[in-house]
Amino acid sequence: MADRAPSIPWGGGPLNRGWLLALGEALAPAVPRQVARALAEAIAEAYALHGPEVRRSLASNLRGAFPDLPPGGPEELAIRTLRAYARGVADYLRAPVDPPRVVPRSPAATERMARQGGKVLVTAHLGNWEVGGAFLAASVGPHWILGFPERDPDLERFRSRRRERQGHHYLPADAVLRSLPALRSSLERGESAVILADRAVGRDRAPVVFRGRPAHFLRSPALLAALAGVPLVPTAVMAEQDGTYSAWVGEPARCGGDDGSVRAALQGAADFFGAVLERYPDQWYNFYPYWQEGP
Structure with a gap:
C-alpha cells in the first residue's frame, strides 16, 4: 500500500465534512429510508462527475483487485461503489431512528x-x-x-x-x-x-x-x-x-x-x-x- 497521499485525498474532499453529516443526521430521519438513499445516491453521482480524482483512484484500485474486468469495467464499478457508499451513509445517518437489520x-x-x-x-x-x-x-x-x-x-x-x-x-x-x-x-x-x-x-x-x-x-x-x-x-x-x-x-x-x-x-x-x-x-x-x- 502506498504511503503517499493522493493528489486530492478523499479525507479532504467536499463530501467528507462534519457539517454535511450533521445536516444529514438532522434531515435524513424526516424522509423515508428509500428517499434518503436515493438522495444520497444522487449526491454521490454528482460528485463522481465533478471529482474525477476520487473516481480514478477507485477505478485504479478496482482494476488491481479485479484484473479480469473488461475495458471500462473498473470505471463502471467505481460509480457503483460510490452509490453503494452513499446508501450506506444514509443508513448510518438514519440508524438512531431506523436501525438497519x-x-x-x-x-x-x-x-x-x-x-x-x-x-x-x-x-x-x-x-x-x-x-x-x-x-x-x-x-x-x-x-x-x-x-x-x-x-x-x-x-x-x-x-x-x-x-x-x-x-x-x-x-x-x-x-x-x-x-x-x-x-x-x-x-x-x-x-x-x-x-x-x-x-x-x-x-x-x-x-x-x-x-x-x-x-x-x-x-x-x-x-x-x-x-x-x-x-x-x-x-x-x-x-x-x-x-x-x-x-x-x-x-x-x-x-x-x-x-x-x-x-x-x-x-x-x-x-x-x-x-x-x-x-x-x-x-x-x-x-x-x-x-x-x-x-
Missing part, C-alpha cells in the same frame, strides 16, 4: 461472536463498519473501536460522538501502539476491540497478499491479540440488495507473538476480506490509490 450469515458466525472472553475483531474498509459497530455492541458488549482519524476535525468529532453514544470507546489507529497496555487490560477483562486493519500507519505494518497483490495491513492487531491471549477474528458487515446487512465472521486465529504467527493471522484476515470483496465488489471503500508501487 443485521443478520449473521451462518450459525458459525453467531457462535464465534457469542464466545465468551475478549476478542480482537479486525475489519476493513468494506461494507458499513459504522452499522457493523452497532451490531457488535449487541453481540459482544462493551468494546473499543480503533479507526483512522478524519482529516476534518468536525467530522472526527461527529463520528466520535456517534460511537460514544452507542457505548463504544474510540481510539485513533495511530495511537494503538502506545495504548497497548490499556487495551490489553480491557481485553483481559473480557472486553473486545474492533480495528480497521487494512491500512498501515508508519512502522505499524505487516506485509500480506490481498486479492493476489502485495499490500500492508496493521501489525498491531495481531500483536495485541498475542499480548492479551485472545483470538484475532476477521469480520465484515455488508449491505444486501433488500436493504438488510449480512454479518460475516471468519475463523478465529491465535497469535503466538512471533513474526510467523503474526503474519499468518493477518494473511488469514486478508484472505477473508478478499473473499468478501469477491462477493460484494462494489463495497470496497478506499478512495485513494491503495496498491503499493514498490517494495
